[in-house]
Amino acid sequence: MSDPLDITFAALADPTRRAILSMLLEDDMAVTDVAEPFEMSLAAISKHLGILTKAKLISQEKRGRVKWCKIEPDALKAASVWMQSFGQFEELDMDAFERFLEGELEA
Amino acid sequence: MSDPLDITFAALADPTRRAILSMLLEDDMAVTDVAEPFEMSLAAISKHLGILTKAKLISQEKRGRVKWCKIEPDALKAASVWMQSFGQFEELDMDAFERFLEGELEA
DNA sequence: GCGATATTCAACCATTTGGTTGACGATTAC
DNA sequence: GTAATCGTCAACCAAATGGTTGAATATCGC
Numbered sequence: 096m097s098d099p100l101d102i103t104f105a106a107l108a109d110p111t112r113r114a115i116l117s118m119l120l121e122d123d124m125a126v127t128d129v130a131e132p133f134e135m136s137l138a139a140i141s142k143h144l145g146i147l148t149k150a151k152l153i154s155q156e157k158r159g160r161v162k163w164c165k166i167e168p169d170a171l172k173a174a175s176v177w178m179q180s181f182g183q184f185e186e187l188d189m190d191a192f193e194r195f196l197e198g199e200l201e202a
Numbered sequence: 203m204s205d206p207l208d209i210t211f212a213a214l215a216d217p218t219r220r221a222i223l224s225m226l227l228e229d230d231m232a233v234t235d236v237a238e239p240f241e242m243s244l245a246a247i248s249k250h251l252g253i254l255t256k257a258k259l260i261s262q263e264k265r266g267r268v269k270w271c272k273i274e275p276d277a278l279k280a281a282s283v284w285m286q287s288f289g290q291f292e293e294l295d296m297d298a299f300e301r302f303l304e305g306e307l308e309a
Numbered sequence: 310g311c312g313a314t315a316t317t318c319a320a321c322c323a324t325t326t327g328g329t330t331g332a333c334g335a336t337t338a339c
Numbered sequence: 340g341t342a343a344t345c346g347t348c349a350a351c352c353a354a355a356t357g358g359t360t361g362a363a364t365a366t367c368g369c
Binding site: 326330339 | 366
């Protein structure tokens with residue numbers, strides 16, 4: 096009943112979840128390590144990771160007692176395609192990207 | 203306090219609002235005409251348009267008693283850039299990207 | 310001026326969201 | 340075996356979300 100795009104965009108709407116994705120861009124991480132920089136409970140981070148998993152933005156694999164989180168960039172494709180359908184902006188613009196990152200990292 | 207991307211992605215997470223954006227891609231529209239194809243009250247659509255306006259995904263201009271809605275694709279740019287940084291990161295120079303990120307984090 | 314049209318506002322409601330805490334089931338280390 | 344670690348679950352809570360209805364505010368046509 097609910098469009099996968101609903102799930103994708105809703106998952107991306109939370110700053111904690113976007114920060115998690117940025118962290119996972121650099122390397123796969125265990126749940127506890129993902130939680131470490133945030134000022135909230137492990138259970139809360141676990142929930143966020145569940146939402147990202149449902150949105151297929153990440154995958155989780157349990158090895159021993161450690162659950163590893165890995166980014167899954169493909170899920171962004173559908174959302175990206177949807178946005179491209181607006182077609183009024185060009186492809187990735189590095190200057191804009193850097194300006195954006197500056198803003199994002201200040202917060 | 204809240205990142206503009208929070209607002210943008212949250213606005214895009216609702217299927218009614220995405221449908222409205224698709225409609226506005228074809229032409230500017232009055233509020234009543236936007237509401238016509240949906241099975242919900244005019245007030246509900248008015249709220250959705252308010253959310254899209256706050257996200258700067260559209261603008262609204264009142265001429266007489268009619269309020270015209272116009273798509274504003276620029277707001278999608280920041281979100282698109284953010285997403286493409288994940289979707290296409292394989293095609294980027296990952297080492298340079300990581301060095302860039304680290305530099306930003308120090309600053 | 311008066312009625313019809315365009316839109317929003319205010320109050321309300323049910324559901325979802327993002328967080329907490331404490332208990333719990335695995336797994337690992339000693 | 341027992342204690343510590345990793346992560347989730349369940350119950351709860353406050354606030355936000357997406358919808359409703361009915362009244363209110365402009366503006367237009369006649």
